[in-house]
Amino acid sequence: MLTYSFSDIGSDSLYHHLYQCIKKDILSGVLPAGTKLPSKRTFAKNLGVSNITVENAYGQLQAEGYIYSIPKKGFYVQEISDLTPSTGTVSKQQTAYASPHRQFAADIVSNQMNPEQFPFSVWSKLSRETLHELHEELMETPPWGGIRELRDAICSQLKEFRNMEVAPEQVIVGAGTEYLYGLLIQLLGRDKIYAVENPGYHKIAKIYESYQVPCRYISMGNDGMDLQKLADSGAHVAHISPSHHFPTGIVMPIGARYELLGWATREKGRYIIEDDYDSEFRLAGKPIPTLQSIDMSERVIYMNTFTKSLSSTIRISYMVLPKHLLEQFAERLSFYSCTVSNFEQYTLARFIEDGYFEKHINRMRTHYRRIRDELLEAIKNSPLASRCEISEEDAGLHFLLRVDTNLSDAALLQKAKQAEIRLSCLSEYYHETTEDIPAHTLVINYSGLTSEEIPRVVALLTECVGE
């Protein structure tokens, strides 16, 4: 039975002393993950303290994520370094409360922005101005699609960056693309079949599953989603990222775009959700027109987000609806309030209008290009060089690193976990039923890396991959 001395606790309270003793034992491994702690009553009796003391100590430990409770069973020690892999199980109580990406020596999965890169002083200045000048506007219930100023700014930005002609009323602002996907399911209907890219972001398929709508996984060809398979699938809605597919990096060529539009117009009720999530960060080559800009039959719903271009912690995304869908939206879904607060909408509108967004994107593009080049150079000069092949390094914020190894992907990930490097394999992004999943291919997201981290990342990668 666990025991602690209370003889020398000075001015510390009993509960706090107990809390610290247990915490120390958890952190040092004396109490390993999964250990069941004594029941409050027994423990209190044993230690000669009141039930309340133990209860408070357990409460504090639980609040801080060191232990968790299972109803009617008791308290258990949390896996402290337990992490959320991109696909799988979670340490439930902990991820509900603690920040997910804290505990790595290096992270080449996260999209989290390096704090040095965020334009804090400008954002601060604009927030201050907004709060100072716009009292009435800030308190006024915004239109359901978002404030006029932001939607105007988004339209100018779409014109400038993507050569898209969009009327501001077509723009619907929401708190993240995940939220907007949910609105789209309500708009297009649960009787539709949705097609997603395989491999692809798990979240998109998860959202469709969570809404219990039928979802088909369509393989990727060399030109993006396999259009024959799409046609054969019976799907009504194709959810794709033609500008830059994650994780393969494929950019859909213009011919395939027209063919896809052909598919969409062939039958009534077919739509394309064009997810343009990181198009701002194409680092080389000429951009290809968006599907939205060449769509003459109102079949394309365009989506983009500031969570990629500004910070994942600013929850502002938007979609551009074709006019007939906008009317349906107004009729059936405009009762939903806009999910982004006025404060941030006005601040972001000014950020775009005053030219800071463009400056920021240009600066980030230069920054990301430099980080990518340094990382590629470091890999080239490392023992990894002779055993790996790099592809898709021109677009977006990741590339693929195919390594020559006998290790399975599971073993690679296990070694990465031990080395405290957050890593992902291309195979993880495939739907489980897929045949011919490519192995030994790492997805290297460098958007959160700093120059200083690169040597360590490459060393850790070499260590993981090495026998």
Place this chain on the structure above:
Amino acid sequence: MLTYSFSDIGSDSLYHHLYQCIKKDILSGVLPAGTKLPSKRTFAKNLGVSNITVENAYGQLQAEGYIYSIPKKGFYVQEISDLTPSTGTVSKQQTAYASPHRQFAADIVSNQMNPEQFPFSVWSKLSRETLHELHEELMETPPWGGIRELRDAICSQLKEFRNMEVAPEQVIVGAGTEYLYGLLIQLLGRDKIYAVENPGYHKIAKIYESYQVPCRYISMGNDGMDLQKLADSGAHVAHISPSHHFPTGIVMPIGARYELLGWATREKGRYIIEDDYDSEFRLAGKPIPTLQSIDMSERVIYMNTFTKSLSSTIRISYMVLPKHLLEQFAERLSFYSCTVSNFEQYTLARFIEDGYFEKHINRMRTHYRRIRDELLEAIKNSPLASRCEISEEDAGLHFLLRVDTNLSDAALLQKAKQAEIRLSCLSEYYHETTEDIPAHTLVINYSGLTSEEIPRVVALLTECVGE
């Protein structure tokens, strides 16, 4: 055919001149709502200007909501003073873009806060501090339930205001209760039957309908939702606001609360969604314990929002999940990112922690009490006094005003529209199939009123009600 002179436009551009001419005619009523404008080509030819000039003028008018287009048909004049009634049809293009509550002489429906009441200087100071001090934290992906600091602060606040003991990991923060309802449907399941209050907020039922889950309208008795009817309905989930029902103002007494909990525990899979949306603003009487605080069987999901207590334009709400549901949430829905940006989460956390929230609530309570008293006094001293009866004036931010009139509710609302007063009748909050809907009862929401407006509001009310 519409025509304008371009002879005397000075340094104005052709398109801008044309835009102003048309706008003037729309505003003055020369071009009434619904008028089809000439096609671009014909109009251009007729005016002797280029197609581009007409196109730009139409584009500007459309962007500003004066005209709208129907694909392949042309451009039409928008209904400028068209408004969104709480139940019905909308002028689609316009509400997508313009602010919904602008055009009234008086508004006793809106929850919009008077800008004078929002603590701008404190909020500004805390935003500034947050942006200055928390660079790393602001860029760090938050846990899916929201940042730790805010959830801790919410727990202290629940303890203080509602005497509720809640562990911070049970608190899930989201961008508005509407968004959280959607998560709850995904959590509890689409196979459940949901019961809503009748009368009640239309939005709640609309969300269930939009998710295509079965929804039952349960009448209100004197003690809140009729529990016999609830039991007979076959519903699994009861969505109620026991602390203060909108619009009837009913507060569910403690006995009925226990009975409701009895209903919920009687069968597995039954839940109560306790919507405590304006409990901070009880103006008289002793608060009754929340269902959550007396629930020992994990049947109650508690919800509250800062959109009522702070501003409807700050989109931060939260729910408190019982522990077994929290685990299910973690397993199935924790892939969703938190929908509130870190910036506002940290600012709000400080606002609560530093005691400003409590101060704000106290100040608002005093303010609302004063507005209510002045409004009641003004009614008492008006011709209305002899023809009306007031009830439910002690809780929340509205009361009921039953008037003695021969006018139907539809006629009352029509007169209100003519008088430019935004008004709602109790009957509007009933499900259409209900029998015995009380007539001639106005729901007076005074939260957005100022002292100065009260005489005018009472005069307009008198005018509407008078023969």
